[in-house]
Amino acid sequence: MQTPMGSGFSAASTTYDVLEGIDLHGKIAIVTGGYSGLGKETVRAFRSAGADVIVPARDVARAAGELADIDGVVVEELDLLDPASIDTFADRFLAGGRALHILVNSAGIMANPLTRDARGYESQFATNHLGHFQLTTRLLPALRQAGGARVVAVSSRGHRYSDVDFDDPNFEHREYAPYPAYGQSKTANVLFAVELDARERADGIRAFAVHPGSIITQLARYSDRETLREGGFLDENYEPVIDPARGLKTVEQGAATQVWCAVSPTLDGYGGVYCEDVDIATVHTSDEADTGVLAVTPGAFGVLPYAIDPENARRLWKLSEELLDRG
Numbered sequence: 001m002q003t004p005m006g007s008g009f010s011a012a013s014t015t016y017d018v019l020e021g022i023d024l025h026g027k028i029a030i031v032t033g034g035y036s037g038l039g040k041e042t043v044r045a046f047r048s049a050g051a052d053v054i055v056p057a058r059d060v061a062r063a064a065g066e067l068a069d070i071d072g073v074v075v076e077e078l079d080l081l082d083p084a085s086i087d088t089f090a091d092r093f094l095a096g097g098r099a100l101h102i103l104v105n106s107a108g109i110m111a112n113p114l115t116r117d118a119r120g121y122e123s124q125f126a127t128n129h130l131g132h133f134q135l136t137t138r139l140l141p142a143l144r145q146a147g148g149a150r151v152v153a154v155s156s157r158g159h160r161y162s163d164v165d166f167d168d169p170n171f172e173h174r175e176y177a178p179y180p181a182y183g184q185s186k187t188a189n190v191l192f193a194v195e196l197d198a199r200e201r202a203d204g205i206r207a208f209a210v211h212p213g214s215i216i217t218q219l220a221r222y223s224d225r226e227t228l229r230e231g232g233f234l235d236e237n238y239e240p241v242i243d244p245a246r247g248l249k250t251v252e253q254g255a256a257t258q259v260w261c262a263v264s265p266t267l268d269g270y271g272g273v274y275c276e277d278v279d280i281a282t283v284h285t286s287d288e289a290d291t292g293v294l295a296v297t298p299g300a301f302g303v304l305p306y307a308i309d310p311e312n313a314r315r316l317w318k319l320s321e322e323l324l325d326r327g
Helices: 037-048 060-066 083-095 123-138 140-145 157-161 178-203 225-230 256-263 310-326
Strands: 028-032 052-057 073-077 102-105 149-154 205-211 273-276
Touching: 028 037, 037 052, 037 102, 037 256, 052 060, 060 073, 073 083, 083 123, 083 140, 102 123, 102 256, 123 140, 123 178, 123 310, 140 149, 140 178, 140 205, 149 178, 149 256, 157 178, 178 205, 178 273, 178 310, 205 256, 256 273
Parallel strands: 028 052, 028 102, 052 073, 102 149, 149 205, 205 273
Antiparallel strands: none
16 A cells, blocks of 8 residues: 555645545544644644544643644643553543544654653653554554544654664663664654554554654754754754755645545545655655764655564564563
């Protein structure tokens, strides 16, 4: 299925475009990271189409303030680095007996200095992958109940920076490098979607991984402005460059792919694929990771084979279960 389908959209398409004619009344969506950047735009889009939206957040007051301009959003406490917090959130949702139709795992951190959670796990792998792995698997009963749910893992073209190091995912025995660590977590997002879809499609759950594009949001807070300018993300005045053909997008354009994956009827029967520019992406000819240099790379489209390899996906699922049990 990892072949473009000719969706009719483009890199410049927005959430407004992909939602045309879509009615989400009666649907429930959960969007992690839904109070800023791409997550907030995803929440706005879902609400505009009538969905009931829940936004989990570590800082509930801050999230509620950021979402004050969008009516009807429910904010609940959740810390992706705290397994007990994830279980409490999931238990609370499951206790309500409601189906969950859409889960968008949009929260994330990027290229931060080495930090570890209370279990000793590297924070990018723990936040971007393990926390979402635990949340999604705990919510499976509600997703199955929907009879046609979608799970969207927000990955990145940054998956090119690194495959998953199955022997040392938490940088306990190798030197830490921020961008390879980010790349590992983003590859994990893709592999998770591949294996989740394989395991759950019989129960009506389809999973997708997406690259939204290169959008300057709070995600880039650990990258200094000069690095972003030299990499082609900012112009000479340090303003974001908008050029969708090169993946440099507005928030509305960036969130379009994850919204499309979550709601488009054209994707019925599809799953376990990596998408970009509001279509299923091509498979890149090379399986070699990049150097991890932050830059706009011409022609750097598609997914690397290691990120959609079924054996890698099964291996990551097993590793994730082991790490959560150990934690």
